[in-house]
Amino acid sequence: xxxxxxxxxxxxxxPIIKDYASATTEFTGLTTTTKPRMGxxxxxxLISGANRGVGFELTRALLANEAVARVYAGCRNSEKAENLxxxxxxxxxxxxxxxxxxxxxxIKNVVEAVANExxxxxxxVNNAAILEKDHKAGIPDGDRGVWLRHFDINVVSxxxxxxxxxxLLRKSTSQEQPATIINISGRKGxxxxxxxxxxxxGNYAYMCSKTxxxxxxxxxxxxxxxxxxxSMCPGWNRTDMGGPSGMKDPSETAPVLLxxxxxxxxxxxxxxxxxxxxxxxxx
Numbered sequence: 181x182x183x184x185x186x187x188x189x190x191x192x193x194x195p196i197i198k199d200y201a202s203a204t205t206e207f208t209g210l211t212t213t214t215k216p217r218m219g220x221x222x223x224x225x226l227i228s229g230a231n232r233g234v235g236f237e238l239t240r241a242l243l244a245n246e247a248v249a250r251v252y253a254g255c256r257n258s259e260k261a262e263n264l265x266x267x268x269x270x271x272x273x274x275x276x277x278x279x280x281x282x283x284x285x286x287i288k289n290v291v292e293a294v295a296n297e298x299x300x301x302x303x304x305v306n307n308a309a310i311l312e313k314d315h316k317a318g319i320p321d322g323d324r325g326v327w328l329r330h331f332d333i334n335v336v337s338x339x340x341x342x343x344x345x346x347x348l349l350r351k352s353t354s355q356e357q358p359a360t361i362i363n364i365s366g367r368k369g370x371x372x373x374x375x376x377x378x379x380x381x382g383n384y385a386y387m388c389s390k391t392x393x394x395x396x397x398x399x400x401x402x403x404x405x406x407x408x409x410x411s412m413c414p415g416w417n418r419t420d421m422g423g424p425s426g427m428k429d430p431s432e433t434a435p436v437l438l439x440x441x442x443x444x445x446x447x448x449x450x451x452x453x454x455x456x457x458x459x460x461x462x463x
Contacts, residue, residue, distance in 0.1 A: 224252075224294070227242070228240060229309065231264055242438065244268075251295055252277050253277065269395065277290050284334055287337075290414065301345050302352045304342065309334045315385065317330065329352050330388075331392070338363055342361060362412055365393045366414075367455075369390025371391060371463060397451060400451070401451025405450075406446070408444060414433045
């Protein structure tokens with residue numbers, strides 16, 4: 181490994197996958213112990229921001245889904261992701277990967293590692309995001325750096341993840357079983373519903389970034405019309421980002437959201453913005 185500006189760069193692809201299964205365990209393609217359902221959530225899944233909040237609970241729910249063969253759970257520092265290693269994983273599906281979505285080399289390393297082991301991606305969950313509770317993300321006291329960080333992580337990183345994963349998504353997609361892209365968004369990104377009944381700490385940058393995510397979803401649904409691409413709002417959850425006053429528990433939100441996406445179709449749902457129960461959100 182080498183260091184660039186204090187960042188450890190792992191040259192070999194193999195170490196970025198933390199396989200906590202037995203070294204003698206064999207994984208053969210998409211084989212699972214039960215016949216997979218023909219839903220959208222199945223096969224090989226890559227999720228970013230998997231080590232806390234909604235992302236952590238989505239990872240837990242994915243591991244519990246019998247139709248899912250492997251879950252690549254991305255987080256910035258897998259060595260500190262002790263909570264992910266506590267998840268129940270009797271079928272040894274979990275792969276914890278070092279994924280910093282703000283670094284293109286990190287995204288490329290993870291996707292190449294997924295390609296080497298699994299050969300395809302059935303579901304991509306873009307979940308990693310930031311919400312800096314700082315007045316500098318608003319107006320009149322906004323700071324360019326704060327604005328750029330929100331758009332870099334919350335929008336550009338989604339686009340770069342999709343761009344890098346697209347060849348593997350294409351390998352899995354078919355008319356009967358399309359690949360799926362889930363972009364985690366938020367109601368604060370809705371232009372039609374703005375202003376809402378409450379503020380997000382005056383964070384214009386966060387709200388505008390989620391609006392951009394919804395537009396990205398719409399564009400992709402047109403340009404990549406054979407892949408199901410949706411923006412999903414998990415709601416206001418009690419997480420590090422949402423705070424203790426959140427109205428929902430992420431452990432309840434995650435399985436509901438995945439069940440909703442599991443039943444979606446390209447013709448009815450792609451390119452649109454939905455809440456966790458499948459109700460449309462105007463944007």
